[in-house]
Amino acid sequence: MIVTIDGVAASGKSSVSAGVAQALGVPYVSSGLLYRAATLLGLEAGTDLGDARALLTCLEAAPPRLEPLASGNRVWQGGRDLTPDLHSSRVDSGVSVVAALPGVRAWVDAQLRALPQPFVAEGRDMGTAVFPQAGAKFYLTASPRVRAERRASERPEEVDAIEAALVERDRLDTLQSVPAEDAQVIDTGGLSLQGVIDAVLAGLPR
Numbered sequence: 395m396i397v398t399i400d401g402v403a404a405s406g407k408s409s410v411s412a413g414v415a416q417a418l419g420v421p422y423v424s425s426g427l428l429y430r431a432a433t434l435l436g437l438e439a440g441t442d443l444g445d446a447r448a449l450l451t452c453l454e455a456a457p458p459r460l461e462p463l464a465s466g467n468r469v470w471q472g473g474r475d476l477t478p479d480l481h482s483s484r485v486d487s488g489v490s491v492v493a494a495l496p497g498v499r500a501w502v503d504a505q506l507r508a509l510p511q512p513f514v515a516e517g518r519d520m521g522t523a524v525f526p527q528a529g530a531k532f533y534l535t536a537s538p539r540v541r542a543e544r545r546a547s548e549r550p551e552e553v554d555a556i557e558a559a560l561v562e563r564d565r566l567d568t569l570q571s572v573p574a575e576d577a578q579v580i581d582t583g584g585l586s587l588q589g590v591i592d593a594v595l596a597g598l599p600r
């Protein structure tokens with residue numbers, strides 16, 4: 395069975411998915427990393443991030459590959475581990491432009507659908523566009539302030555700047571961030587990481 399965990403930026407999707415996957419004994423798949431990899435490669439090649447044709451040429455010439463390790467997903471391009479470079483502020487602010495390109499979305503979706511199942515898939519549209527047949531779907535939310543405070547430990551910027559960037563990314567991601575009609579929505583604001591993991595596990599079909 396596939397479990398999907400979608401949600402807004404910095405809502406805790408990756409950590410929650412890792413915990414749920416560990417409890418179920420399956421891998422988790424972090425779809426945002428592939429959008430981030432496409433963005434990084436575009437930035438490094440100096441391409442216009444809105445130029446789908448140029449980006450797809452980059453992606454097809456040396457395709458990044460997602461490795462869904464239980465200890466944390468990694469993205470490889472040949473022998474290069476792209477993972478440490480995927481969470482910079484530069485990638486954060488370019489990724490929504492890249493993710494809005496239908497050709498890039500189709501490329502990411504094909505990578506995800508080719509992975510061996512079962513797994514927990516996290517992102518924005520896992521329960522809607524990519525795995526609509528998933529056995530259980532969740533959608534995580536939290537206020538921008540709570541999310542910015544969580545991110546502040548992982549980014550050099552001040553919390554106000556992080557919050558503003560998150561709100562802007564939410565706006566740009568609106569189209570692909572609609573909860574599935576059959577998703578269980580969890581507000582993670584007042585919950586610990588383990589609390590959210592437990593809420594997801596409690597919501598799985600028996």
Ligand code: C5P
Nearest residue numbers: 403425426429489490493517518519570
């Ligand atoms: O999940 P994360 O915040 O790392 O995702 C980075 C970006 O990738 C999002 O802001 C969004 O633009 C894009 N994304 C997407 N669809 C997904 C996962 C991520 O459009 N399923």
